[in-house]
Amino acid sequence: MHQHKEKEIKKVLHDVYDSTSFRKLGHQVVDMIADHIEKVQTDINHPVLNYQDPEKELEFWKQDFSSNSTISEVFRNILDHSISVHHPRYIGHQVSVPALVSGIAGLMSDTLSNGTGVYEMGMASNAIEKIITDLVAKRIGYNTQASGFLTSGGTLANLTALLAARKAKAPSAIWEDGHQEKLAVLVSEEAHYCIDRAARILGMGSDGIIKIPVDDHFRIDTKILDTYYQQAKSDGFTVIAIVGCSCSTSTGSYDNLNALADFAEKYQLWFHVDGAHGGAVLFSNQYQHLVHGISRADSVVIDFHKMLMVPSLNTGLIFKRSEDAYKTFEQKAQYLWDSQHTTEWYHSGKRTFECTKSMMAIKIYAILKTYGEEVFELNVDTLYNLASLFAELIKQRPNFELALQPEANIVNFRYLTAKDENLNAFNSKLREQIVTSGKFYIVQTRLNGNVYLRTSIMNPLTQKSDLIALLDFIEMLVAS
């Protein structure tokens, strides 16, 4: 009896790792995903999202969990219950539409599961990661003293950059003693909330996050920087860093990086650029002027999973001086490497928050090897040009108001209805109707207290006709 049980257990464990069933299921699932992508690309009436209330969705999966559905059916259901970023009418959050070859690299990364933090646990991915981050460093305009690494998302990368800033600029021996002073960072009030979060995690508190108001184009108002800095000093703060947005999340506005670099130099602050979204213009001849001055930054974040066609999460953090990255974390992990004081490029864990991390580099490399760097330029140019076109289409319709001329691929607008209507509630309701219809996916934001419909054009296969159709659909909703 006991022997029988042991045999069964062994069989299950063998099944878990059976290459024949992996091959069979893999083919089925790849076919299923490919069919799905073909469908959303060719049948415009196919929904972007089959919207379901959260409670109903939970109920669906509870039932599935207790049912005897096959794994193939489960994958089918996941597809049907997920938003399709490959749909040309997905115009919502800033998540890339992954290049399909990058998705295949993802399958490889997950199946091989190399831990990557130490060299042998990711020989290929560590070496490839160096090639990619060196390439980005060169695009930034850094010299050979620069280096970087990949990490899991812009949020974590911005936190890591501010940790490096604190290490470099705070008077105390941070790693040993913690900080004794009141520290602060200067940042645009339009910066992504993760900067605020990072500063709080670093112990700066609400008062240590000094939010600088923006101008009419939602760029940090550089004329008032000095006033805010002097005020912070007289309030007893040691300001360690200034953060520039390339670009901001809500409106896609690019801060004046040269002006921020001048300011940082004047007061010897760390200058960090959050290029999570718009740093991708480094690959574009047409748009790289938007980040003029970026080479003067001490650190730069760029998300490959936003504008560079890579599945999430996948972020580069590049330091102007390589040693700053190594100084950030001074712990010694006896079992991983001999010393934290040496700076080999190939133990990526010495510089990242993460210990184990996925083989992110291969997802980027797969795109570069297949299509070359030019594909990033094509993607950025196509999306930014589409946004300009969309802005013109909006301006041609008297009932619509464009919030501001887009610099990036983010376009905000609202429908202007009769004066006695509450415009904010009206536009929020419109967005809800659009999303639940499944015909388009867009989001919303608040600018100067007003609700705007917010679109990020992320899919280079989105056409002018899709953008016209969105405006027509909104007019139809209003008329009905």
Ligand SMILES: Cc1ncc(COP(=O)(O)O)c(C=O)c1O
């Ligand atoms: C400007 C900017 N910075 C940082 C982030 C956060 O990045 P992630 O979602 O990769 O953590 C975002 C996300 O939208 C962003 O737009």
